[in-house]
Amino acid sequence: MTVRRFHVEGIVQGVGFRPFVYRTAAELGLDGWVANINGHVEGEVAGPARAIEEFATRLRSTAPALARVRGVHLSDGARQSTYDRGFRVRHSAPGHAGTASREIPPDAAICDACLGELRDPRDRRYRYPFINCTDCGPRATIIEDLPYDRIRTTMRRFPLCPACAAEYADPGDRRFHAEPVACPACGPRLAWEELRGEDALRAAVKTVDTGGIVALKGLGGYQLVCAAGDPAAVAELRRRKGRPAKPFAVMVPDVRTAARLAQIGATEQRALTSPERPVVLLARHRWRGTTPPLAPEVHPGLTRVGLFLPTTGLHHLLLDELARPLVVTSGNLSDEPIAVDDAEATRTLASVADGFLTHDRPIRSRYDDSVVQFTGRTRITIRRARGLAPAPLPLDVRQPVAGAGAQLKHTFTLAADGRAHIGPHTGDLADLPTYEAFTASYDHLRQLTGIEPIALAHDLHPGYLSTQWAETQQLRRIPVQHHHAHVAACAAEHGVRGPFLGVAYDGLGLGDDGTLWGGEILVATLSGYRRVGRFATAPLPGGDAAVRHPSRTALGHLLGAEALGSARPYPWLTRPFTDGLEPAEVAAVRVMIARDVNCPRASSAGRLFDTVAALLGLCHRAGYEGEAAVLLQAAAGDEHAVPLAHRVVREQGLWVYDPVPTLVDLLARQLDGESPTRLAAAFHLTLAIVTAELVARAVAEGAPRTVCLGGGCFVNRRLLTEVKRRLHAQGLRVLVGGQVPVGDGGISYGQAAVAAARLAGEG
Structure with a gap:
């Protein structure tokens, strides 16, 4: 008889893995045991060597639907059996210091089998709202600690009734060791x-x-x-x-x-x-x-x-x-x-x-709904939360690190042992309640995963609450530029190891020169970057307030855009727009720009979207972050368009897109009666053409031919489709985030990737 110890890594707790191991061993006639130990599944099997090899193969290839097996490792077991004949599930054992990071199963929607019981008048769980089994139900939201057993979840206050206890103990039942199992007699109400x-x-x-x-x-x-x-x-x-x-x-x-x-x-x-x-x-x-x-x-x-x-x-x-x-x-x-x-x-x-x-079932962890969309077969994750988080994603990380995230659409990331756990979407870190939700979630996930980072990556912006929190932590801090984090997130998700060309389009992020960026072309690796292209700058009258007032952003572009040799819009072109605004507001903005008072300049693609939406009368005051861009995309629809004028110039060693000719052409065509929908479509097409030109010029100067797209502007399906099509036509490899949010929700993953690369470079 051969005795072998087995160790299974991945998402293998809370997914019916121990019952699966039990049934597999029984089918092969193997003796032994299995248990949840720390964040993994371990045990011993005894029997013919060929049967044990088949056992290991099945663990890898036929695992339960919710499991994610990363590795099955066999080693020599005990020489003499310390268990009775047969196979059994042992009580879980606590972890110990120095173990590898642990993986937390996300919540899973009700399965078809449970849904059938819910609607079956003959079933004892008929119309029971909290029905679940090993294939579905709450996981991350109820787990208090690992190993994953009922006593370490919020279900511990609901003792099993005899019927549920029998199912829980029956290897032939699909609720065998289903930790949240319950029924009307013993469960939540x-x-x-x-x-x-x-x-x-x-x-x-x-x-x-x-x-x-x-x-x-x-x-x-x-x-x-x-x-x-x-x-x-x-x-x-x-x-x-x-x-x-x-x-x-x-x-x-x-x-x-x-x-x-x-x-x-x-x-x-x-x-x-x-x-x-x-x-x-x-x-x-x-x-x-x-x-x-x-x-x-x-x-x-x-x-x-x-x-x-x-x-x-x-x-x-x-x-x-x-x-x-x-x-x-x-x-x-x-x-x-x-x-x-x-x-x-x-x-x-x-x-x-x-x-x-x-x-009366407590919620241990806060998880909002996840949001995704598709462009063809390309998936874009907009919000990573319930059902997706905190399932780990691959990341080339050796020493444990963390990413503190950005200010908007906030997430954090904990990474170790070749994988990264992106915490659930928190929202915008605008006040104390969201800040406290973030820190509580971070502490809990750190406890569950067992990851104790030795370095903490954070944004350059000192005003971000995530940056301010990072400064309070007794860890080595690694500042990461916002747009580098965006494109690094895309590169790391796709396993890009060499240099790449990053295109980062978003609202605002602090550049390493102290100005606000947002329309950036970078030649980068995971550990560093250099800027090779950008959008021309324009003032943001009122600073952060301009984000909620697209009309102010438009005035900034019309009255104070960066002078790159372009003709200014003629007054007769701008008057139809300015005449529709409050005269006092226009006068105040003129003074702010002329005196350079509270008018930070930004090279922002996102703010250019706001400008065009305001000029077309689609949005003068935004009710939520990004509304103007969303309305502009909706207006464009699938409308056919002729591109607007555009200009790319060389300025101080960078390729710079000057949007003034684009805006002049838009205003002129608007005055000639062209519809807002046609002009919205024309702007999207123009921006894609400009992007392709900026990339082509960088590649001609030796930039890599792998292009990583990042930033919230690429949530825009029309822009993403046009950009990808034009870059593919140049023979370039084009990547965009799929599992990692393409907007600011992916910043923390990018920060962790940069930190891991820099630490590896020091080794």
Whole structure:
């Protein structure tokens, strides 16, 4: 008899891996044991050598659907058996210092088997909202510590009833060692004021059905729910939540319903139905009936809508009863973190919700919904949260490091042992509540993964709360320029090891020269970069306030753009725009620019989008960050266009795009009566042409032929498609982030990649 020790690494806890190991060993007639140890699965097998080899092969190739096996390692086991004949699952053992970093399973949407039981009147879990098994249910949101066992989750306060205990102990049951297993007799219960169970659900259904708003306790935090087809309800949710324009996500019961609302391809359908259940941004159908299924207030002015399928049994029950699409959005006030604590939710959402559908299972970790979109088969992650985070991504990292992230769309990253854990989306670090949510999430994930970084990478901007937090940590600090982090994130995700050409287009980031950047062409490695191209600068009247006032940004471009030999717009071209603004505001901006008072200059692609949106009358005051660019993309649609004038010049050793000729041409064509939609499309096309020209000139001077795209502007599907097409036509390799958010949510991963590369270079 051969005895071998086995060690399995990856996402192998909370995914039914021990039951899978048990069944595999039993099928092969092997004796031994298996246990969760630290963040891994370990055990011993005894039997014929050939059967043990087959056992190891099956662990690698036929693992459960939610598992991610990175390695199966065999070593010599005990010479004499220390266990009885047969195979068994042992109680988990705690980890010990010096073990490799541990991997945390994300939450998974309800599986088909559990959904069938939920709707089966003969099943004892019929209509039980918290139904789950080894293939689905809460994971990251309930885990308090590892190894992953019920006693180290928020389910520890719910002792198993005899029926659930029998399932938990039965190797033939799909709930064998399913840690969150529960039923109506022993598990969490719904509540609505003094009502419980079905009565609570009926109260919530009645509230939504009569035009009200419900605060629902979801997997990773509270959600606000109302009827998506009710204009008054959606408008009232906007008013109470303080969210005047940002689009809402809509939950629908199935793909068939989603297909009636939006265009769905095969890649979108796979994402919608995946265990991750992200919100997927889709092109909505033009409705020709009398009453649209979605109120215009759901996505004002936009041609795309975010749809997702139910995540939990509770969501399915609501949709079954209401039989209509539902707005399901983050349970928070504008710019605050999503509420997770019951008392916190009652305090912050009392003025928003008409009632609370809650339950008694605590949420340990805050996870908002993930958001993705597709350009052809290219996936773009906009928000990495529930279902995706904190599953690790590959990263060439040896010594443990962390990335503190940016200010907007904040995430952090912990990295060690060849992989990086991007923490859940926090939101914008604008105030104390979001800052505290970030630090609490960081501390908890550091505890769970066991990663103790020796270095902490952070942004150059001293005003970012993430930078200020980094300065308080007793670690070696590695400052990383914002746009280098963007393109490094893309390169690291795709395993690019050599030099590459980075194109970083976003709103604002502090450059290493102390000015604000945002339209950058970089020749880079993971450890460093040099700037080879940029957009011309223009003043931002009011500094950060200009982000919320695209009309001010437009005035900055018209009145104070960087002089590169271009003709200024003639007054008769600019007058139609300035005459539509408050005269006092125009006069004040003129003085600010003339005196250079609170007018930092920026080479920003994002602010150029704002300028064009304002000039076309699409957005003068933004209700949320990026609204002007979103409306400009929506206006462009699939419209055919003729490019606008453009100019690329050589300035102080850099290739510089001067947008003034573009704006002059746009204003002239607007005065001639060309439609805003045609001009919006023309601007997108022009920017793609400019990008291709900047890249071509850099390549002609010896820049690498691998191009990494990064920054929030590449969330824009039309821009991304045009840029990729034109760069591919030059024979270049073009990469863009897929699993890592392309916007500021991916900054922390890029920072960690840069820190790891610099540390490796010192070794």
